[in-house]
Amino acid sequence: MTASDAERKLRELSFLHEVAQLASSARDWDEMLRVVIGRTTDAMGAEVSSLYLLERSDGLLRLVATNGLNRGGIGRATLRVGEGIVGWVANARVPLATRDVRSEPRWKWVPEVDEKRFTSMLSVPVVARDEVIGVMNVQTVQPREFGREEIDFLQTIANQVGPRGDRLPADDREPGRRDHREGPVAARVGPKAARGVGALRGLERPHVDPGSR
Numbered sequence: 001m002t003a004s005d006a007e008r009k010l011r012e013l014s015f016l017h018e019v020a021q022l023a024s025s026a027r028d029w030d031e032m033l034r035v036v037i038g039r040t041t042d043a044m045g046a047e048v049s050s051l052y053l054l055e056r057s058d059g060l061l062r063l064v065a066t067n068g069l070n071r072g073g074i075g076r077a078t079l080r081v082g083e084g085i086v087g088w089v090a091n092a093r094v095p096l097a098t099r100d101v102r103s104e105p106r107w108k109w110v111p112e113v114d115e116k117r118f119t120s121m122l123s124v125p126v127v128a129r130d131e132v133i134g135v136m137n138v139q140t141v142q143p144r145e146f147g148r149e150e151i152d153f154l155q156t157i158a159n160q161v162g163p164r165g166d167r168l169p170a171d172d173r174e175p176g177r178r179d180h181r182e183g184p185v186a187a188r189v190g191p192k193a194a195r196g197v198g199a200l201r202g203l204e205r206p207h208v209d210p211g212s213r
Helices: 003-025 029-043 084-092 148-166 184-189 191-195
Strands: 048-055 060-067 078-080 096-098 120-128 131-140
Touching (some): 029 131, 048 084, 060 084, 060 131, 131 148
Antiparallel strands (some): 048 060, 048 131, 096 120
């Protein structure tokens, strides 16, 4: 292991420790999402990080947090399970790394959220109690081939977020219980997405788009 590799590993471990502490101590789901999503962008060296949560009854994945995309889409932008890269990852329960989304047949443009300048994308399932509750993504402007360690790193971050969302008290998930200016996720998304309940089983190996190799 080179000195740069060791330094990167140390940064990753430090970040994961911070996420784990926040996930276990944060009383506010929105606060945790803002910090984790914001810090993930830096930790992954990306321009965008985002989180979609699953509304199982409707089969919809709804954007609940982002750093880098149009925040006006929070609570409004949706994809069905199986639709687009995000929906595919939720359905398959495996990460997907794509070097260029424009050449990826599973990619779907989400109006008022996506931007043409973002090229590469890495998406991983968010799982709690062996159920998919959402999908976490990072995107970059420059073409990028996400390696095995980067995929594992983002998956580990998502694994920290998942159990926290599943343990939230009911009051913290109900819209209208808190002012939307203090809690945009709970107030603007609604109880289904805030609960983050999924129903898909069986974690498989990550899928890397052949075009990204």
